[in-house]
Amino acid sequence: MAVPFFNLAPNLTVSRLCLGTMTFGEQNSLPQSYRLLDQAFDAGINFFDSAEMYPVPQRAQTQGRSEEYLGRWIRERKISRDRVVVATKVSFLFPNLR
Template identity: 80%
Template sequence: MAVPLFNLAPDLSVSRLCLGTMTFGEQNSLSQSLQLLDKAFQSGINFFDSAEMYPVPQRAETQGKSEEYLGHWIRSRNIPRDRLVLATKVCGPSGKMTWIRNGPESVDSRNIAEALDNSLLRLQSDYIDLYQVHWPDRYVPMFGETEFDSHRTFPYVSFEEQLIALEKAICSDKIYRTK
C-alpha cells in the first residue's frame, strides 16, 4: 500500500507518514537501516526525521550515526534530493551529552549554526527541509524528571536570538524555503 502525499507547496509534497531514525546506529545496523529506508521509500514515504544527538541511548561513540546512515542511503541509492523531505534537530542544553558542543550549553546562534553545518555534512545534503530545536533553552523537566521545580532556573538565550539564527540559515538556503 502506497502512502499518500500532501501537497504543501507547488514544489513540495510530503508523505502522511514520517520515518524516524532515532534507532539507526545503535539498535539498527547500517544494513538494517538501509533496508528500513528502502522499504519506507518504496511504500511512498518521503519524509524522514533525525537529530544530531541520535541514536538513543545517547553515547559519544554513536552520536550522529542516524544522520550519517540517512545521508549514506540517499547517496548510495542516488535519490534526487528534491524527492525527499528531511527533518533534523539541534540539541538544547544538556549537561549529560558533553560530547556535543560541551553539553551544549545553550541554543544560541553559534550552537545553531555549528549544529546545522555538522548535520548537513552527516546528511550529505545542501539543505534541511525542517530544522527544529529539539528542546527549549529553558528549564523544563526532562530526561526522567517528573516534577517542575519553580525555584530552578538557569541562564538562557532569548527566542529572538534563536529566531535570527534560524532566519540566517533560511536566507543562506541551509534550511529550505519556498521561493
C-alpha cells in the same frame, strides 16, 4: 494501500507518514537501516526524521549516526535530494555530543 501525501509548500509534496531513524547506529546496523529505508521509500514514504534526541541515555559514540546513515543511503542509492524531506533536531544542552 498508497501512502497519502500533502503539499507542504508550492513545490514540496510530503508523505503523511514519516520514518523515524533515531535508532540507526544504536539499535540498527547500516544494512538493517538501508533495508528499512528501502522498504519505506519503495512504499512511497519520502519523509524521514533523523533526530536522535530521544534515546536515554544519549551516547556520544553514536550521535550523528542516524543522519550519517540517512545521508549515505541517499547518496549510495543516487536519490535526487528533491525527492526526500529530512527533519532533524539541534541541541546545545549536551556539550559532549556533536
